[in-house]
Amino acid sequence: MYLYNDSNTIYKRDIREYYPQMWKFPIKYKIGNYLNNYIIKKALEEIESNTCVKFQEDNLLNINTEGIFFELSTRCMSYVGLEKSNERQTIELSYVCSSGTGYVLHEVGHALGLLHEHTRTDRDKFVNIDFSNIKKGLEINFKIPNGTWYKNYSTHYDYGSVMSYRPNEVSISNWKQVTTSKLHPEYDRMTG
Numbered sequence: 128m129y130l131y132n133d134s135n136t137i138y139k140r141d142i143r144e145y146y147p148q149m150w151k152f153p154i155k156y157k158i159g160n161y162l163n164n165y166i167i168k169k170a171l172e173e174i175e176s177n178t179c180v181k182f183q184e185d186n187l188l189n190i191n192t193e194g195i196f197f198e199l200s201t202r203c204m205s206y207v208g209l210e211k212s213n214e215r216q217t218i219e220l221s222y223v224c225s226s227g228t229g230y231v232l233h234e235v236g237h238a239l240g241l242l243h244e245h246t247r248t249d250r251d252k253f254v255n256i257d258f259s260n261i262k263k264g265l266e267i268n269f270k271i272p273n274g275t276w277y278k279n280y281s282t283h284y285d286y287g288s289v290m291s292y293r294p295n296e297v298s299i300s301n302w303k304q305v306t307t308s309k310l311h312p313e314y315d316r317m318t319g
Contacts (some may be wrong), residue, residue: 153181155194170231222267
């Protein structure tokens with residue numbers, strides 16, 4: 128699974144309604160070598176100040192301890208929701224992803240169970256997706272999941288969501304947009 132980035136804040140999103148495993152609070156975390164500790168901690172603090180989710184740094188976090196391990200990678204990705212209870216879950220961050228709080232917020236959002244805004248079941252009312260402009264193999268990031276597993280609780284589509292992609296995110300060319308607003312072209316400048 129390849130998941131990517133964004134740069135705003137988390138408020139309301141589609142969230143998976145049923146999980147076989149749930150995070151235990153506070154969520155322990157460890158930041159691997161060569162990542163921007165300040166940015167990662169700032170993102171976690173932003174989540175804490177806007178939600179009931181709490182984090183606790185644990186530099187001894189091992190593979191058999193439930194928590195999040197931020198690891199340097201060539202990509203930015205996270206499993207959606209808690210993958211396995213009583214095991215460490217990795218969030219992969221590239222140098223670029225660990226340099227902006229939006230990127231970190233996006234990936235932690237996935238780990239907490241949040242989906243991309245552009246995969247909401249009602250997304251076709253708000254955005255057009257040009258699948259011909261998506262890089263091969265990344266189409267999965269625009270698939271609408273089974274509606275019985277996820278709910279948006281009647282929240283409005285949020286063009287400025289940290290869980291959205293920029294209009295040209297994962298595009299075959301920076302000049303070709305993948306997503307465009309159906310409501311107003313200026314909204315395209317808000318996404319991602």
